[in-house]
Amino acid sequence: MTGKGSAYGQAAGDTDFRKKYDLDEYAAKAAAREAAEKEERKARYEAKLAGKKYYKPMDGTETLTVARNATQDFSKMVGTTSLVPAGAGVGKRGRGAGFYCEACDLTFKDNLQWLEHTNSMQHQRAVGATGQVKKATAEEVHARIEALWQRQQELKREQVITLQERLEVRKEEEEKEREERRRKRKEAEEKKRLEKEAALKAKTDYGEDVRIEGEHDEDDMMAAMGFTGFGTTAKK
Incomplete structure (x- = not known):
């Protein structure tokens, strides 16, 4: 390479290969996000004052709620292990140890809570459903x-x-x-x-004096106790 060359075949000072960022565009996106978050906080506060539960507002792109066409087999999860991020055991927000809902970014500790959440209006709005079902013919x-x-x-x-x-x-x-x-x-x-x-x-080979295992156990026990028999004596 020459003194003014570079690994890209051009002079180092002729071209700036660093990525350019449109600061105005990112500033506008940040302002829009902050405005949406502020509007959501206001709506949540108003719903709380009215004693109601806040739901994500509909934008017209939602679909009707339909029944689940697949069943969740929780028995397959028995005895299994999964890696979770640090601090996952605190609160429901974020991915943690348990049943995680990606649409709502919530983790539930048991399957009953998870099923109740999937049937809630909060989850239906998060997945783009109106919470209303179509009347069947x-x-x-x-x-x-x-x-x-x-x-x-x-x-x-x-x-x-x-x-x-x-x-x-x-x-x-x-x-x-x-x-x-x-x-x-x-x-x-x-x-x-x-x-x-x-x-x-x-017995045939050695005669009747041959002792067979277990055959004279009773006689041996009586002899050891000093008895020679249980015969009767006749009275004169």
């Missing part, structure tokens, strides 16, 4: 009932299939349990038979 009601009926029938069929499968699995388990009990019973009988055969063989 008779055709729409009939179509809805038919759809729910079909869904109920499908659930019943799935339940029957599931119950039948469970019965078959249980039947197989009971058969395995019976087979295991039969096997153990046969093993015990075979063991007793072998022990008896061994005892008979020992």
